[in-house]
Amino acid sequence: MAKEETPTGATALRMMIGGQLRRLREAADITRKDAGFEIRGSESKISRMELGRVSFRLRDIEDLLVMYGITDQAEIERMVNLCREANRPSWWHPYGESLPDWFSTYLDLESAASTIRSYEVQLVPGLLQSREYARSLLMLGYGHTPLREIDNRIELRMARQKVLDRETDPATLWTVIDEAALHRPFGGYGVMREQLVALAEACDRPNVRIQIVRFDSGAHSGAGAPFTWLRFAYPELDDVIYMEHLTGGLYLDRDADVDAYQAAMEHLCVQAAQPRDTQDIIHEIIRDHYS
Secondary structure: OOHHHOOOOHHHHHHHHHHHHHHHHHHOOOOHHHHHHHOOOOHHHHHHHHOOOOOOOHHHHHHHHHHOOOOOHHHHHHHHHHHHHHOOOOOOHHHHHHOOHHHHHHHHHHHHOOEEEEEEOOOOOHHHOOHHHHHHHHHHHOOOOOHHHHHHHHHHHHHHHHHHOOOOOOOEEEEEEEHHHHHOOOOOHHHHHHHHHHHHHHOOOOOEEEEEEOHHHOOOOOOOOOEEEEEOOOOOOOOEEEEEEOOEEEEEOOHHHHHHHHHHHHHHHHHOOOHHHHHHHHHHHHHHHOO
16 A cells, blocks of 8 residues: 555554554464564554554564564565554644544544535534634533633634645535524524525535435434544545544444444435525525524
């Protein structure tokens, strides 16, 4: 795998490298216990490495590759260089002090995704939020947080949106938003109107698709909670479902879980108004509630 074919973000790169290490170990018919012994570690350490949950000790990688039968020094050096890159701080590192630990994994995965599909119930998706709308949300949820930290979190949210604007293969965003989110005037009517105008303009972007679930659609498959489905252009990375709650995030990648949320997403897209109607719906809401 050439460097230009590797994802950005330490977490996604570690997951890719870990998957490759697992395949090499299994092809060599070596157990995790024996691999752990080879690097003076444990079976659980090998498991964490293969899942991409820890950084890599470069000497351990060299020893494992030799154990797995890799004799080409150029191939060993290539893997070591990938691990060195995976150990470097991610793009969001300057904002690290303002981040909860559990959210950093999502930032790496989002920045590596080729397709991002989401369902939102109460809020405009973070990748489409205006600066002042984002500020109103962060001020609401973190009343005792220093203003400088609030500013850092806003800058981070704006920086995340670059995934839709990158020069090479910008991500595709397909989001379904409950109409209720468009009627909650976070930040006041002026801020909300500005946000709705920006949302309508986003519909013109070739890599953004927005659908609205109208009030009159009744009960629907997404009634439980918002979620995000991340898909990657790298075959080594499986789809991930992400759900966020007040004090943490949940990551699901088992086939059965992903299939269930994929079915729910497809059902939502059928129940929601078609993307071609989204701008008219938003302009109607602006006219009726935010003029």
